[in-house]
Amino acid sequence: MSHPVVLEAISIVKELGEGAGKVRALKGVSLSLRAGELTLLMGPSGSGKTTLLSILGCILTPTSGSVRIGGEKIDGLDAEKLAGLRRRHIGFVFQSYNLFPTLTAIENVRLALDVRGMTHAETVAKAEAALKAVGLAHKLRSYPRNMSGGEQQRVAVARALAGAPSVILADEPTAALDSENGHAVMALLAQIAKDHDHAVLAVTHDPRTHAYADRIVRIEDGRIVGEDRRAEAHKNVKKYDITRKRKANA
Amino acid sequence: MILTLAIRNLFHDRIRLIVTLVGILFSIVLVAVQLGLYLGARQMIIGMIENAQGELWITAYGAKSFEEGGILLTPRERHAALAAPGVAAVVPLVVSFAEWRKPGGGSTTSVIVGADPEDGGLEPWSLVEGSVAAMAAPDGIAVDRSYLGDLGITGVGDTAQIEQGRVRVRAITDGIRSFTMAPYVFTTLNRARSLLGVPGENTTFFLVQVEPGADVEGLRKDLAARLPGTEILTKAEFRDRSLDQWLFSTGAGVALIGGAILGLLVGTVIVAQTLYSSTKDHLNEFATLRALGSSSGYIHKVILAQAGLSAVIGYVLGMMIALAVVVLSTHTALPIIMTPGLAVSLFLLTLFMCAISAVSAIMKVTKIDPAMVFSR
Numbered sequence: 001m002s003h004p005v006v007l008e009a010i011s012i013v014k015e016l017g018e019g020a021g022k023v024r025a026l027k028g029v030s031l032s033l034r035a036g037e038l039t040l041l042m043g044p045s046g047s048g049k050t051t052l053l054s055i056l057g058c059i060l061t062p063t064s065g066s067v068r069i070g071g072e073k074i075d076g077l078d079a080e081k082l083a084g085l086r087r088r089h090i091g092f093v094f095q096s097y098n099l100f101p102t103l104t105a106i107e108n109v110r111l112a113l114d115v116r117g118m119t120h121a122e123t124v125a126k127a128e129a130a131l132k133a134v135g136l137a138h139k140l141r142s143y144p145r146n147m148s149g150g151e152q153q154r155v156a157v158a159r160a161l162a163g164a165p166s167v168i169l170a171d172e173p174t175a176a177l178d179s180e181n182g183h184a185v186m187a188l189l190a191q192i193a194k195d196h197d198h199a200v201l202a203v204t205h206d207p208r209t210h211a212y213a214d215r216i217v218r219i220e221d222g223r224i225v226g227e228d229r230r231a232e233a234h235k236n237v238k239k240y241d242i243t244r245k246r247k248a249n250a
Numbered sequence: 251m252i253l254t255l256a257i258r259n260l261f262h263d264r265i266r267l268i269v270t271l272v273g274i275l276f277s278i279v280l281v282a283v284q285l286g287l288y289l290g291a292r293q294m295i296i297g298m299i300e301n302a303q304g305e306l307w308i309t310a311y312g313a314k315s316f317e318e319g320g321i322l323l324t325p326r327e328r329h330a331a332l333a334a335p336g337v338a339a340v341v342p343l344v345v346s347f348a349e350w351r352k353p354g355g356g357s358t359t360s361v362i363v364g365a366d367p368e369d370g371g372l373e374p375w376s377l378v379e380g381s382v383a384a385m386a387a388p389d390g391i392a393v394d395r396s397y398l399g400d401l402g403i404t405g406v407g408d409t410a411q412i413e414q415g416r417v418r419v420r421a422i423t424d425g426i427r428s429f430t431m432a433p434y435v436f437t438t439l440n441r442a443r444s445l446l447g448v449p450g451e452n453t454t455f456f457l458v459q460v461e462p463g464a465d466v467e468g469l470r471k472d473l474a475a476r477l478p479g480t481e482i483l484t485k486a487e488f489r490d491r492s493l494d495q496w497l498f499s500t501g502a503g504v505a506l507i508g509g510a511i512l513g514l515l516v517g518t519v520i521v522a523q524t525l526y527s528s529t530k531d532h533l534n535e536f537a538t539l540r541a542l543g544s545s546s547g548y549i550h551k552v553i554l555a556q557a558g559l560s561a562v563i564g565y566v567l568g569m570m571i572a573l574a575v576v577v578l579s580t581h582t583a584l585p586i587i588m589t590p591g592l593a594v595s596l597f598l599l600t601l602f603m604c605a606i607s608a609v610s611a612i613m614k615v616t617k618i619d620p621a622m623v624f625s626r
Contacts, residue, residue: 050624060621080546083543092623098623102255107254
């Protein structure tokens with residue numbers, strides 16, 4: 001049985017800039033994300049990946065077309081209502097992690113829960129659980145400056161995961177990581193899609209990530225130009241044991 | 251988490267925090283000193299009026315202040331006032347500037363305050379040496395100890411000359427200072443008239459003591475009708491008139507209040523500048539917060555919390571210095587006064603100043619585009 005669609009974009013057009021500088025970044029993109037699936041969005045620079053990610057993440061609104069997330073339409077919503085949709089439905093993982101350097105790992109995760117209006121006790125419990133889920137139970141009180149790039153990205157994943165969003169959107173999640181950490185983060189995202197029944201969309205250039213995808217969507221010049229759905233049997237995913245890696249590193 | 255994030259942002263850049271705190275600190279000290287001086291000046295101007303026992307003042311028409319009343323009232327006005335129903339007593343006061351000749355040579359200006367203590371109108375208070383009764387001796391006067399040096403005397407028993415008459419210090423007070431810098435010299439009514447060469451029984455003011463339960467406002471109107479060419483003022487009116495004369499007509503009060511406003515402006519600009527640059531430095535973090543779904547109100551609260559924390563820390567440090575200045579000024583000619591009301595007002599003013607300072611930073615984050623998180 002196929003998983004339900006949690007995010008659906010239909011005929012998205014997005015124009016950026018004004019007057020002579022106006023550019024049509026997306027030219028009628030339609031895309032659905034299902035719970036339990038890790039989808040990769042691939043394409044060359046300037047193809048419209050980030051613009052599409054911004055629209056799917058309720059950061060930008062489309063010039064035309066419609067986006068529906070968790071049953072709610074984003075069309076015509078103002079900035080505050082879009083922020084509300086992001087709180088309820090979206091978790092982000094950024095290329096440069098975007099952690100707060102002055103906050104510890106647990107505080108970074110708690111912050112994402114605090115903006116959702118959770119109580120202190122709830123934020124502590126959920127942040128601890130999320131960091132434990134990404135194998136960072138031993139780094140709760142560490143500051144980003146004292147963590148490796150892979151660990152920082154796992155904190156960012158925990159931050160995205162903690163609010164139990166229906167969709168996790170990752171922007172080049174492995175771009176700043178070495179091979180081993182890149183694999184670790186992709187394995188983690190794939191595992192989160194499966195175990196937590198989230199729809200995960202990762203924008204990437206990194207061919208190392210293919211192995212973890214359920215689906216690869218290719219975008220060029222503002223249009224979806226191809227889609228590969230990968231059978232589970234053909235996926236070359238090694239279950240990544242974070243606990244084992246941590247022990248090995250130690 | 252709002253407070254945690256605000257504290258971490260604030261203490262992350264210690265140099266900037268120090269600049270912010272120094273700005274607030276200087277602002278608070280400046281405002282505290284200016285407003286403390288204002289309160290001190292106010293206290294000096296209204297001290298005599300506040301300590302006089304009487305509900306109404308009869309003054310010559312156009313009297314500008316306690317020190318500038320002229321000596322124009324006559325016994326006729328006193329008798330007319332005494333005839334008004336509701337008047338319990340009418341106490342004459344003679345007040346005038348006079349030349350004080352120092353025993354060692356040289357002279358200075360003083361303010362003679364002549365009143366008979368037995369009338370219960372106005373007598374020296376806060377006595378630290380001698381007595382009011384001793385002042386009743388034929389040449390007796392009382393002066394404040396803060397002016398002993400200015401008057402060229404050392405204490406009780408010293409003699410000097412006022413205009414053409416010889417006087418002897420019989421009592422010393424503490425804390426009765428004069429805004430005009432001309433020391434008050436208390437003496438009896440007739441001694442004052444004699445020293446000043448006042449003709450007959452002329453008087454500067456009549457202090458009207460009202461019978462218990464009498465209608466003061468009604469009595470004022472009655473006295474105004476009975477005493478043409480005079481003004482009948484309540485204590486509050488006479489106080490305000492004196493304040494207006496010395497603080498605002500002379501420009502002294504305007505300078506003090508202007509200094510306080512300048513202090514506030516300087517503080518506001520410094521705090522605004524540092525908050526703005528702090529916000530600019532943390533713009534990516536605020537954009538991340540926005541991308542994570544925070545409302546703009548949440549981010550505004552973080553900035554306001556930063557401003558509030560700066561205000562509290564800056565206020566505590568600033569007040570410590572301001573209180574030290576207040577203590578140091580206690581025995582000077584122009585003491586700075588710090589009251590609980592002024593301390594609370596300064597705290598509220600500091601919070602307000604920091605909140606206003608946060609406006610530019612808030613405007614900056616209001617325009618933040620969460621999409622910038624993808625362009626890092």
